[in-house]
Amino acid sequence: MKASVILAHPYQQSLNHAFFHRICATLCAKSVTVFGHDLYKENFNPLLTAEELEKKKSSDKLVIQYVGELLDSNVLFFIHPNWWGQPPAILTGYINRVIRAPYAFEFPPGDKGVGIPTGKLTDKYGVVINTSNTEKTREETVFNDPLEHIWMKCILEYCGISKHYRKTFRIVANSTLEERLQWLDEVEDIVVNSINCCDGGGV
Amino acid sequence: MKASVILAHPYQQSLNHAFFHRICATLCAKSVTVFGHDLYKENFNPLLTAEELEKKKSSDKLVIQYVGELLDSNVLFFIHPNWWGQPPAILTGYINRVIRAPYAFEFPPGDKGVGIPTGKLTDKYGVVINTSNTEKTREETVFNDPLEHIWMKCILEYCGISKHYRKTFRIVANSTLEERLQWLDEVEDIVVNSINCCDGGGV
Numbered sequence: 001m002k003a004s005v006i007l008a009h010p011y012q013q014s015l016n017h018a019f020f021h022r023i024c025a026t027l028c029a030k031s032v033t034v035f036g037h038d039l040y041k042e043n044f045n046p047l048l049t050a051e052e053l054e055k056k057k058s059s060d061k062l063v064i065q066y067v068g069e070l071l072d073s074n075v076l077f078f079i080h081p082n083w084w085g086q087p088p089a090i091l092t093g094y095i096n097r098v099i100r101a102p103y104a105f106e107f108p109p110g111d112k113g114v115g116i117p118t119g120k121l122t123d124k125y126g127v128v129i130n131t132s133n134t135e136k137t138r139e140e141t142v143f144n145d146p147l148e149h150i151w152m153k154c155i156l157e158y159c160g161i162s163k164h165y166r167k168t169f170r171i172v173a174n175s176t177l178e179e180r181l182q183w184l185d186e187v188e189d190i191v192v193n194s195i196n197c198c199d200g201g202g203v
Numbered sequence: 204m205k206a207s208v209i210l211a212h213p214y215q216q217s218l219n220h221a222f223f224h225r226i227c228a229t230l231c232a233k234s235v236t237v238f239g240h241d242l243y244k245e246n247f248n249p250l251l252t253a254e255e256l257e258k259k260k261s262s263d264k265l266v267i268q269y270v271g272e273l274l275d276s277n278v279l280f281f282i283h284p285n286w287w288g289q290p291p292a293i294l295t296g297y298i299n300r301v302i303r304a305p306y307a308f309e310f311p312p313g314d315k316g317v318g319i320p321t322g323k324l325t326d327k328y329g330v331v332i333n334t335s336n337t338e339k340t341r342e343e344t345v346f347n348d349p350l351e352h353i354w355m356k357c358i359l360e361y362c363g364i365s366k367h368y369r370k371t372f373r374i375v376a377n378s379t380l381e382e383r384l385q386w387l388d389e390v391e392d393i394v395v396n397s398i399n400c401c402d403g404g405g406v
Contacts, residue, residue: 010253011257040250046250046293048286052213083251084299084353084358085349085357086289086290087295089250089293089295090250092291096286096292113336114374114377133316138319142356143352144356146288146353149288149347150287150288153346153347154346
């Protein structure tokens with residue numbers, strides 16, 4: 001089994017980084033091959049170019065590597081804070097450049113992008129781990145929780161990933177050490193469940 | 204009267220660019236001072252740094268300039284395609300780095316970011332112009348149109364901008380020249396209405 005673990009947070013001591021490390025360590029302990037990427041640390045360039053827009057191909061080595069690993073993975077983990085109802089720009093750029101046609105989805109022959117594409121990542125399980133400083137009720141009623149729809153509908157299900165899970169940890173800004181340690185344990189449980197799902201067990 | 208006009212599209216011949224040029228030209232013809240920025244052309248760096256996260260200040264000259272213009276503007280125009288229910292990464296980065304506390308919003312003294320902030324852009328009018336290849340019904344029912352909530356709720360109203368307007372032009376991929384020319388005229392009407400709104404007239 002293989003997993004891509006994608007992290008987007010600029011601060012090396014962040015809770016997001018702690019989640020990233022716990023996810024990678026848990027996967028390794030379960031003998032899962034891990035493609036772990038701290039996008040900031042790897043200086044990933046998030047800007048889709050005019051050439052990529054046209055040809056739908058990239059000459060960026062990092063993009064090519066990430067695409068290969070994405071296709072090769074059974075489980076995909078995305079870890080990031082909720083900034084303005086979106087991932088940080090560096091992860092938005094990963095989505096723009098890596099999750100592309102014809103690898104992740106494909107339009108029917110001759111279609112210029114108007115129709116409904118076929119998702120091509122149907123064999124994968126998608127997990128999104130978010131951090132937030134907004135109360136759940138306020139996020140859902142005032143802001144409509146755009147990240148839920150972006151990840152579940154616009155990205156994962158669009159690409160054919162019907163098995164997915166998202167968890168938001170909140171409120172980070174005034175959390176205690178005990179809470180954060182408990183959240184790390186919860187993240188470990190999520191990883192174990194994901195592996196079981198891919199093995200055909202669990203939910 | 205002054206206006207910031209922010210464009211995010213990698214292809215210089217794009218319809219988004221045509222919208223950008225028409226908006227700037229219409230504003231100029233109405234004697235509005237225009238701060239127009241093609242983010243790709245200006246090589247804007249969309250990555251919020253750990254230092255900016257910590258200090259909430261930036262040493263990036265372009266960020267400092269954009270912030271000053273944002274505060275100085277009566278009307279704000281954002282022009283971009285709908286990519287995965289989000290703006291392109293370069294504009295997500297503008298939002299991350301330019302629309303920041305304490306300029307655009309501010310938490311009460313002593314608040315670590317947990318409470319509800321005060322929006323500080325209350326005197327401005329916000330306009331969002333999008334392009335899309337997805338039918339309106341599908342966008343709204345399948346994807347929940349995340350851009351509507353991101354722009355109107357998470358960004359503009361969060362910063363105190365209660366007067367705003369958003370228009371999505373679709374379907375771009377199979378549009379005719381006549382349609383696109385008509386869309387440009389519609390964009391011009393939107394600009395004129397925005398100016399009237401700022402003058403106290405219009406809707």
